[in-house]
Amino acid sequence: MHTVAVLALSEVIPFDLSTPVEVFTHARLPDGRPGYQIRVCAETPEVDAGAFVLHAPWGLEGLGHADTVIVPGIANPAAPLAPAVRMALRRAAATGTRIASICTGTFPLAATGLLAGLRATTHWAAAGQLAAAYPDIDVDPRVLYVDNGQILTSAGAAAGLDMCLHMIRRDYGSA
DSSP: OEEEEEEOOTTBOHHHHHHHHHHHHHOBOTTSOBSEEEEEEOSSSEEEOSSSEEEOSBOTHHHHTOSEEEEOOBSOTTSOOOHHHHHHHHHHHHTTOEEEEOGGGHHHHHHTTTTTTSEEOOOGGGHHHHHHHOTTSEEOTTSSEEEOSSEEEESSHHHHHHHHHHHHHHHHOOO
C-alpha cells in the first residue's frame, strides 16, 4: 500500500489539506482494497487552520516513511519555513519520496530549494510573488499542475484535485 503524508503547516488552508485526504482515501484498487494509507503530519500536534485548530496525529517523522508527501497551501505564503520542516522535506526528497504541493504550498516547497531549476506553478494570484521570491524557479501560471517526476506542483485548490488524480493514475493506472 502506498503511504501519503499530508503536511499541515501553520495557517494551512483547510480545503487544500482536505483535497488529498479525500481523493487518496477514496481511491480503490480493482479488487476493492484501498490503494493508499493517509497520514496528516505536522511539526506540532496542533495546527492553526484559520477557523479551527487541527490535531495532527503524526509528527514530521511521518514524512520519512511516506511514498508521497503533499504540502497544502498556506494563508501566508511569505511565512518562514521552520528549519525542522525544511530538513524533513529535504530528507524525504533525498530518499526518493515523491513530493507535491497544492496552491500556495509551492512556497514552503520552494523554501527547501527542491524546486531550484525546475518548472513549477502555484495559484495564479501568487505566481508573480513566487517568481520574484525564487528567480531560480521557472514559474508557469498558465497550467493546472506541473509534473517534474519526483516533484509536482499545482495551481489553485481545484487544480490540486486534478494533480492528485494524476498521481493515482501514475501509481495504479486509469482504471
